[in-house]
Amino acid sequence: MGRNDIYGRGVIVPERYRTADRALFERSGALRASPADPLLRDLGRAANHSVLWVACAAVCATAGGHARRGAVRGLLSVAGASTLTNGLLKPLLPRRRPPARTDPKFRRRTVPIPRSSSFPSGHAASAAAFATGVALESPAAGAVLAPLAAAVAYSRVHTGVHWPGDVVVGAAVGATVAWSTRRWWAVRSREPATVQVAAAAPALPGGDGMLLVVNRDAGTAEEIAARVTAALPRVRRVDLDPDGDPAEQSERLLTEYRPQAVGVCGGDGTVAAVLDVAVDARLPVAVFPGGTLNHFALDLGVVDLDETVRAVTAGQAVAVGLGQVTVTGPDGRTVRRFVNTASLGGYPDAVRLRQHWEPRIGKWPAAGLAMLAVLRTASPMPVRIDGAGRAVWLLFVGNGRYTPADQVPMSRAHLDPGTLDVRYLPAESRFSRLRLLLAAATGTLGASPMYRQRHIPGLAVEVIGDPVALATDGEVLADGTGFDFEVVPSALTVYRLAVDQPASGPDSVSEPVAVSDPDSGAGSAGVSDGAA
Template sequence: MADTSRLASLLADADRRVFRFAATRHWPGAEPVLPRLSTAANHGLLWLGAAAGIAALGSGARSRRAAARGLASLTLASATVNTVIKHAARRERPGLDQVPVIRRLSRQPVTTSFPSGHAASAAAFAAGVALESKGWGAVVAPVAASVAFSRIYTGVHYPSDVVAGAALGVGAALAVRGLVPTRSQMPSPGRPFAQAPRLPGGEGVVVVVNRSSGSSELASLVADALPRAELVECAPEEVDGELEKAAGRCRALGVLGGDGTVNRAAAVAVRHRVPLAVFPGGTLNHFAYDLGIESPHDTCRALAEGDAVRVDLGRFTPGPGGAAHGYFLNTFSLGVYPELVRVRERWAPRIGGWPAGVLAALETLRGAHQLRAEFEGEHRSLWLLFAGNNIYQRMGPTPGRRHDLADGLLDVRIVHGGRLPGLRLLAAALSGPLSKSPVHAAERMRRVRIGGLAPGTSLAYDGEVAAAPEELVLDKAVEALTVYRPQVLAASAF
């Protein structure tokens, strides 16, 4: 006991000596910067701004994920420190008599000293960002370290407060990663590997670019990376025709656009038996991201090496517009989702894709949108029928991404009809796993028969909406599509 008390006394004395050294030492250039930086980090405002900057300036989904993970880590760290640990520790803050007046904050904090909430938030945000993007982590880390040191420099925390806060912040980031794994932790998607021609510089590749997806900048990037490729830019109504013409004269069919455009290219590629090269360029790029392709550079690298995989295609029969089959790379749905797509497409040109999606979700959650259908011979009242091409794994509380794009299975989920089904589903999702909710049912299937659909019923597939027939069958075209994908995914810095 005496040894423990002596050790605690020695640590406290060392803490005070380090604090005194930091307070009395002259730090060149620090006086006009650190107090302002410390104040800017109040209530996490500095990190909110940093997250917005990362999402806006970064290239693609990795940057958005890094920003979101940083904020989630910060939220957990701040809640843990400010609501639990500070009330338990009750340590007084250092005296300010040794701190020059010019360094002191204009408004002194009134909470207890241990641990430093600013240091916890800074470390949590920086660690969360770095776990998803090493490049952005390297940018944020010096700022986070400066905020942590500013708390000692301005005299509001002892060094041990800051060290403990930083450790808790890193722990919060790791805890968030445990709940929602980073993409680098996921199993490599897209097996088995397939034979495809090596096309360095894009020789023999024709890339069809959907001009409406706002991909002109990406098209220029692809043109620079693949100088031997042919790029064909076209309007949405011209995409099908250009894809057919391109497939007849290419060794690999390239497509730059969102999921709807990629869906149409996949159907053409399967019909003409040519491999597909996907360049993500739309608002939503679920297939490319689940495949592990986050930027055109990934696809260019796969083309140069001839790296490709075989993936499944979801299929519904009969297809839209009198076609024998329709295909879906991601999802097929009946019920509320086609209405959500309509609302989103109506608002997207005015307010942007993501805000329109949020608005559409809020509007459809409030509605009933009951659908009567015969599902596998049983008559049901449905709010939503969802069929995923391959099994969607959980990422946190909701379905996130697919680990295997060639599993031969349909991920079939049903939300039953009734009073306020959307709000009941939301409440069930917030309260626990949906698998335990009577509102929701899920099953893995290879074939689904649906009948009894009323005239005027709509279906949605990969973000496209079409009129549904009275009866249809869902099944799989197993490993039907060959698509380029690098065998070893590059760890993009940003």
């Protein structure tokens, strides 16, 4: 059998690598029969069409937290790696499959031989892509998946379907694709945001004097609430009515029970509603994240229940800033606070569609379909931003500085800098929507004129035309034509162990530390037209 009969004419491989490839392939074939033979054969079949990785993603999604985000990144990485290997590299660099059917050493293991090019291995690419994508978000879940991915990759050599070199290159392609997703979808930081102001809060041994408000319909709230009441047995628990307004219910509960502090267990929407009422009542808050995303808890660094319990018992707390928007609408002027973000334009419309479809098809399918529907049908929104006329697709206002600055905002490094993170997507240019999508897909959003970003202390937005919806912390709360945004520094006291300053008790309060902001000098009230 000639060299080209084995290796084909599309891949030029130096002789020493061909020799090593053949030697490794022969060594695998020389292994004695063992129970691993059918297991590896079945494992390779399970990975056909990425069925195995979809199943693993479902398990990660059930685990929640970073593992859920890893499942999404892993599946996106698999899609990219599969497209690259099967759609480009295999046709471009054809290589014949190994002669496993004619080799007696492989007959007991062989599987149907694909007709596509042997180079590179699509199974190895998908396996490495999924494991690497998950590991970027959750190193622990990635470590669990790594042996499975390695076994899938090796199974292609063991069953005689690929040369070892095909598997090595395929795995390298998959890992590279997964790593490259960081360029257009940043990995969320695991470090809590810096908070520079310690605050006074009562020490509550056993949770005595705390009212725990629970939204049982949120994610893992019931499980978390049970752990909280076990750790703080003197806390008073009250469950919200899922059909009622959480803010109104919280206000009534605080008036009825008059607690010394408030605990909240639920998702971002529930947390924001309870925090808003707690600020008016001048009460400290303990956040016990039990929702799907828990952005505020992750940024603040209060996802460890035991640490929050210790902070409540010891009376350790920090003061964090809140975003605030005054809405001028058909019913007059109202004031809304937000702990994470507020937005105008396409996102509120997508939230309303998601809420409409969610009871029938579930939250995540509803969210995806709603976003696609809005992107397809959205029209530019004419506005005046600090008096300057613009047309925008979306306007985003974050409470504090979000990172990264040149991509979709993911997390905050600071929670009380006295500034808002303002970003908007201009719609005046031709093909602006297409250019925006291309910039996001290629990781060049920060350099695109379709993306504006600035840190400023306040912002005035006037909508030209009919009232539009405002979404705060993932919930649509108001319609209006005028929106005045500002940040209220140190507005909220939250129980958290003192990690950024010396430990402080109820009677030890540090003075606020001034935060320098090169982007927000005197007179810097407008949003810059320069790219981030």
